[in-house]
Every structure is written in structure tokens, then in C-alpha cells.
Amino acid sequence: MTDHFTCSICGSQHDGLVTDWGYKLPDAVWNIPEPCRSENARFNSDLCQFGERYFIRCVLGVPFTEQSGEFGWGAWAEVDWSVFKLYREFWDKDGSSEPVCEGTLANSLPAYEHSLGMPVLIQFRDPTSRPSLHATQDDESQLAIEQREGIDVVRYHEILSVIARRRASP
Secondary structure: OEEEOOOOOOEEEEEOOEEEEEOOOOHHHHHHHHHHHHHHEEEEEOOEEEEEEEEEEEEEEEEEEEOEEEEEEOEEEOOOHHHHHHHHHOOOOOOOOOOOOEEEEOOOOOOOOEEEEOEEEEEEOOOOOOOOOEEEEOOHHHHHHHHOOOOOOHHHHHHHHHHHHHHHOO
16 A cells, blocks of 8 residues: 555645545436436536435545544435535535434445445535534444544555555456
């Protein structure tokens, strides 16, 4: 594993190891063949509508236990129309004092089996930050436990390995 990476957003090389992994679209929309994708769904980098299904892009953080910071999953949450509409209302305002909203994880995270469809809580934040995703308190999945308790350096490198394999596959 190298101690630098090329950013998929800016294209520049950065020192250190990757500390986030993002998804351009929810899995259901990404799975539409590209020539038909924009005909069947409306989307930008933060919002997506696919028929009567609504999605918002968020960040699900998993804290490190042996260093500062966290590993951030830039994932999508599927939400009800009312949550989608509320998020649009808070687009350029501070929504951090709003109550949490419910949704489901709309991406399958490669380091966590059965993550697609897991219930999540969404907390809006200030206009410069995407909403945060949190596993529910009663969720005992590996992802939920690691989000509550954090990950050590060994688990962090396992996650990086899974991501590297996924990036290398066709």
C-alpha cells in the first residue's frame, strides 16, 4: 500500500493514505446503463431522484481509535419525499439544529456485508457540509459497531485493501 493517492475529485496526488471513499450515485441509479441513466433519473453531486425514489448524498464517518480523524464513506441515503424536500429547504442554511431524519443506506459499502438498505439516521449540517449518516442504536452490524466504537489501524488497512481490490477490478 502506498503512502500517497490520486484524488478522484481533483486529480492531484496527495500524501498519506486515503481516508474517504465516495459514491457518485446511489447503487440503484448507478446500475442503470449509462446511455439511459440521465433519461431515467435526475441527479447532481448531492441530490438524486429516480422515479418516486429520492436520495441525498451524505457522509458516514467511522472514527479511528489510534489516530485522530475518521474514515468517511461518501454514501447516499434513500429518503422519503418529505426529507428530500426539507433538505432542499436547508440547502444554503444551517440545518444542524433540525431533528434527525430516517433513511436507508443506498450504497453497498465493500468493507461491510449487507450494508445496502440498512436503516440510518441523517443529521443535516451547515451549508458547507453534507449531512452525516449514523447507524441506529439497535443496529448490531459490523458497520454500526465500528461507527460507535471506532476502528484500529489493522481494520483501517483491511478497509483500504478492500477498496484497492474494488478499484483494480474491471
